[in-house]
Amino acid sequence: MQPFPTPPxxxxxxxxxxxxGVTPRTIRHYHQVDLLPERERGGDGxxxxxxxxxxxxxxxxxxxxxxxxxxxxxxxxxxGKPSGADDEDGIAGVLARLEDTLAAQEAELQxxxxxxxxMRTLGSRLGLLDDLVSDRLEGAPEGSLRQDDxxxxxxTERIFGPLGAAVQAGRFLALAxxxxxRAESDRVEAAEEALDDTVAVDDPxxxxxxxxxxxxxxxxxxxxxxxxxxxxxxxxxxxxxxxxPLDDADPAPDPDPAEGSRVKSAAETIWNMPYDFSPARLRCxxxxxxxxxxxxxxx
Numbered sequence: 001m002q003p004f005p006t007p008p009x010x011x012x013x014x015x016x017x018x019x020x021g022v023t024p025r026t027i028r029h030y031h032q033v034d035l036l037p038e039r040e041r042g043g044d045g046x047x048x049x050x051x052x053x054x055x056x057x058x059x060x061x062x063x064x065x066x067x068x069x070x071x072x073x074x075x076x077x078x079x080g081k082p083s084g085a086d087d088e089d090g091i092a093g094v095l096a097r098l099e100d101t102l103a104a105q106e107a108e109l110q111x112x113x114x115x116x117x118x119m120r121t122l123g124s125r126l127g128l129l130d131d132l133v134s135d136r137l138e139g140a141p142e143g144s145l146r147q148d149d150x151x152x153x154x155x156t157e158r159i160f161g162p163l164g165a166a167v168q169a170g171r172f173l174a175l176a177x178x179x180x181x182r183a184e185s186d187r188v189e190a191a192e193e194a195l196d197d198t199v200a201v202d203d204p205x206x207x208x209x210x211x212x213x214x215x216x217x218x219x220x221x222x223x224x225x226x227x228x229x230x231x232x233x234x235x236x237x238x239x240x241x242x243x244x245p246l247d248d249a250d251p252a253p254d255p256d257p258a259e260g261s262r263v264k265s266a267a268e269t270i271w272n273m274p275y276d277f278s279p280a281r282l283r284c285x286x287x288x289x290x291x292x293x294x295x296x297x298x299x
Contacts, residue, residue: 009050010050011049011054012046012047013046013047013049016057020057020058021061022057022061027057030060030070033070034074035070035074035077036053036060037053039053060073066098067101067102068095072097072098126145126150128154129150129153129157130162130165131162132162132163132165133162133165133169136166136169136170136236140173140176145176149175153172156168163237167233170224170232171224173227173229174224175220177227178223181219181223185216188216191212192209192213192281192284195209195278195280195281196278196280197278197280199280200280201280201283205280206283207284209284210286210291211291213284213285214291214292217288218292
C-alpha cells in the first residue's frame with residue numbers, strides 16, 4: 001500500500017499561481033494593490049504561500065471572474081475571508097455596484113451593435129453620421145454621394161451639430177441629382193485649389209474665381225429652392241425644436257458625453273480645425289462671401 005502523500009505546508013509563488021490558475025505576475029500585482037498580504041522572504045530570498053493565502057487567492061479569482069473590480073474585492077475581504085461570509089450587507093453593496101456596471105456595459109454594447117447594423121445597412125461612413133443626417137440623404141441616387149461629401153458633413157456635424165449637417169445635406173442632394181451641377185462644382189473647386197501659395201492675393205485670378213464661386217452658389221441655391229428643400233428644412237427645424245425644447249432656466253446645452261471635453265462654440269471649433277488654404281484661396285473665399293452679401297436684397 002502506497003503511503004498517503006504528505007502535502008507541503010507552503011509552496012513557492014509559481015506553484016501557488018499554477019494551483020489557482022493565475023500567473024505569478026498576477027499574484028505580485030495583488031500584493032501591490034494590497035489585495036493579498038505580502039509574505040516575508042525566507043532564508044533563500046523566496047516567498048512561500050500557505051493554505052490561508054491559497055484560499056484567499058481562490059476567492060479573489062472567483063470574484064474577479066464574476067466581473068467584480070479589484071477595489072471592490074479588497075473591500076469585500078475582512079481578515080482574510082470574503083466579507084460575504086460575515087457581512088451580507090457589505091457584499092450586497094459590491095454586487096449592486098457590479099450589477100449597475102454590467103447594465104451600463106450592456107446598454108453600451110447594444111448601442112455599438114445598433115451602430116454596426118446602421119453601418120452595414122447604410123454603408124460604413126454614412127452609417128456613422130447622425131440619424132438626422134443619414135435620413136436626409138436617403139433620397140440620394142445610389143452611388144452618387146462621394147467620400148468628400150461625407151467628410152464635409154462629418155465636420156459640419158462636429159461644428160454645428162446634427163441639425164446643421166442635416167440642412168447642409170440638402171446641398172449634396174442637389175448635386176447628386178444634377179450631374180451638370182456636380183460637374184460645375186468640380187470645376188470651381190479645381191480652380192480654387194489652383195490658387196496655391198504661388199499665387200499672390202492680388203492676382204486677377206483670385207477675383208475671377210471668386211466670381212465663379214458666387215455664380216455657382218447662386219445657381220445651386222436656385223436649384224435647392226426649386227426642389228422644395230427649404231420647406232423640408234423648416235420641417236427639420238420644427239421637429240428639432242419639439243425634441244429639444246429650450247429651458248429658460250437652463251439655456252446652456254449639456255456637454256456631449258461622446259466627446260468627453262468642454263463645450264466649444266462654433267467659432268472656437270472652426271479655429272481648431274486645420275485647413276490647408278493658401279492666402280490667395282482665403283482671399284478668394286472672402287471675396288465670394290462679399291459678392292453674396294452684396295447680391296442679397298435688403299429686407
